[in-house]
Structures are given as structure tokens and as C-alpha cells.
Amino acid sequence: MPSPPYVTLKSPLLRQDGQSLVEFAVSSVVLLLLVGGLVDIGRSIYLSEAFSNAAREGARHGAWYDAPNLAHPYLYDAQIKDAVDSELASISLPASVLKNPGNTCPNTTDGNTAHNPPFVSSAYPPTANEPWLYICYNNTPGLDYTTPATNLGQLDVNVIVLYTYGPLTPLVKSQFGVFQMAANQHMTVQGS
Numbered sequence: 001m002p003s004p005p006y007v008t009l010k011s012p013l014l015r016q017d018g019q020s021l022v023e024f025a026v027s028s029v030v031l032l033l034l035v036g037g038l039v040d041i042g043r044s045i046y047l048s049e050a051f052s053n054a055a056r057e058g059a060r061h062g063a064w065y066d067a068p069n070l071a072h073p074y075l076y077d078a079q080i081k082d083a084v085d086s087e088l089a090s091i092s093l094p095a096s097v098l099k100n101p102g103n104t105c106p107n108t109t110d111g112n113t114a115h116n117p118p119f120v121s122s123a124y125p126p127t128a129n130e131p132w133l134y135i136c137y138n139n140t141p142g143l144d145y146t147t148p149a150t151n152l153g154q155l156d157v158n159v160i161v162l163y164t165y166g167p168l169t170p171l172v173k174s175q176f177g178v179f180q181m182a183a184n185q186h187m188t189v190q191g192s
Helices: 019-063 077-089 170-176
Strands: 132-137 156-165 179-188
Touching (some): 019 077, 019 156, 019 170, 077 132
Antiparallel strands (some): 132 156
């Protein structure tokens, strides 16, 4: 007797032709979000350090005292701004926008009189990736110098760099928006 013809059927367990592609597509979304978030976090830490360095350099520049000539040659807005902008340019950031003259000390949200963070939202740039510079002399709003100041020895110069950080990752930006970053440095003006 002849044997019946056999029909070969593929088992459902063996039909997995596109499964790995689908799994990769689903998991790659999560991996891309993680990588994008890490890039944004790393970039924000880098910028935070850069703004701290710029504020420190501006304050150090303004506080310097020329002892032989008994003068403060760099204690005025233009010289301090140049020092801050030089630091910002070294990492390819745009020059700061000087918010002096006028209210040279940004308003704070906690009422501190030393003009330290946190600052009110209106003190920050409304557009992302543009640094604003405030130079606050002796913590006195409205005090401003367009030429080298005199007789400010042992008083305070506070250089404040405010920045609205726009994340690079579109999903992070759509979920969290922009972030406000602040760096400030107080220094005592040298000399008499």
C-alpha cells in the first residue's frame, strides 16, 4: 500500500521572521530617549561650568587693583563684559547682553539682599541660548559705572550670568521646555 502524501506545515513557533526587527524598533525609541537625555544633561553641566568660569573671570577682572597707580582700571561695565565675553567665546557661546545701566541687580525670588539665585523669571532671557549679564556693584540696584570706578576698595562686585537653556533633544524640549541657569560670583574689590 502506498504511503499517504505528507503535507509539510510550518509550525507557528518557527514563524518569527520580523520579530527581531519589531523588538529593535520598540527598544530603540527608549534607547534614543536615554541617549538624548544624557546628551542634554551633559551639555547643561558643561554650560553651567562655563557660566561659572565666565562670572568668576569677570568679577576677578573687575576686583583687580593696580597698586602702583592706586587705581581700579577694570572696575567698570565694558571691561567686565569683555572678560565675561572672552570666556564665553572660548567655548563658542555668543557674547552676553549687558543689562546695565538701569536695575543692575536682578530681582530675587527669596528676598535676599546679596542678589544671589534664585532670580525671578523675568530676569532671564526670554529666548533660549542667549546669555544675559548683570553687574551689581556693592549690591546696590541702579549703581553703574561706564568709566573706571574709584574709592570702591573693600566693597563688593557681583557678576551674574543668566541663561535660558534650550535642550537639543526635541522630546525633552517638548516635555520639559527650557531651563533657567544662573551663575554669579561675588568678589571684594581690592585696594582702598
